[in-house]
Amino acid sequence: MTRPLLMAACLLAAAPALAAPKGDPARDPATTEAWTPEPAIVATPPGGAPSDAIVLFDGKDTSAWEAEEGGRVPWTVADGAMTVVPGSKGIRTREKFCDIQLHVEWRSPTDTKGFEGQDRGNSGIFLQELYELQVLDSYKNPTYANGQAGSIYKQAMPLANASRPPGEWQAYDIVWKAPRFSPGGGLISPARITVLHNGVLVQNDTVVSGKTEYIGAPSYAPHDCAPLYLQEHASKVSYRNIWVRKL
Template identity: 85%
Template sequence: MTRPLLAAACLLATAPVFAQASGDPARDPTRTEVWKPVPASVATPLGGAPSDAIVLFDGKDVSAWESEQGGRVPWRVDDGAMTVVPGSKGIRTRQRFCDMQLHVEWRSPSATAGFEGQDRGNSGIFLQELYELQVLDSYNNPTYANGQAGSIYKQAMPLVNASRGPGQWQVYDIIWKAPRFSQGGGLTSPARITVLHNGVLVQDDTVLAGRTEYIGAPSYAPHDCAPISLQEHDSAVSYRNIWVREL
């Protein structure tokens, strides 16, 4: 290295020291350091719920749930799973939620003979009882794209089809931002949802146009926090390892 280049390098290396020594606040790295508040520590055991989560179903206890009409849960509980009894009713949490992180594992029936489209492994996860994230066996099972697994039913198709085969456990990780309404009942902020299906992003901060409708366009009506509901749709879909973190 030539003497002029060596001298320039030395000046650059010592410039911050000189700047701090001369009291130049623009060159002080501590100006951009934030120390408080300190984020709370959350334990994240492998395969388990975070330490600050509300466990809604641990494979045995259904006390966090009730029938959608009130009363005991009408579904079967065995082998660490809660399974829909076709012809019964859906279920909902006793607790109400708004913004949340929700983890749900689900499994469609392994027997598929005679079932196709919306008749194969159909259920649904309703956020605030009004907005449905579709549960369906969408492995080699053609149906309308905004009605397959990972869709916001009749509103937003998934970015990709990340479905596993029938009879295999699948995972939804959901970030839900509840809609906001003014005191007069007007919509000030629509609902938004992000969903990972088996670890793959399928809804990316999707903005909802309103509540889920089977017929007609979605729309909003003012409401408060509400339960999480699991749908009974004539198929023996199973659920396990359900937990939620309020945001």
């Protein structure tokens, strides 16, 4: 028998030994296959909210929101956008949320003359009314890094500045993990946040140190699920296409 034929014969003879023994779960690929529970089907139309999302603002309807002190939303609605009225205070959702995926589109005003730093296009998205993701015109507008767009205000600076020029729409895609507290009020686990700004990762599973403070260090106090809050900060920032998925 020639050498190649001899090698082929040897391999064929060894093949049964390499096969998984019948009934041996350690060599059966099916033992690591999970078929249940089957993930829910979520339709995602181009440019639209996922089919299981709660639409908080569709460009017209503000019924999911109320004024900071209750009552009708005091901001203007036109051309598919909701715009801050300076001096009117912020707005919050009527529904309360804990762990969420949140999509928000926002736009800073084009009139920048005489405005710089924190006075230019300032607003904020407060998760559970306490923890602020900064909204600011940070396009060629220097300010302290943990106060620019994409920062967890006064806590965590963004990994990048993905800001577009004033007047252009921008998007935040947020994954929020709410803090957990013990029955006695102690902190079990802090809040965590992941943020993409215009598709760029700017907060990567960031640990939130506590509620947002303008002066002083952040800290935690026990609380339950709470509304989302959009800040009025004397600037005509606009919002549109806001939706949320409970996680």
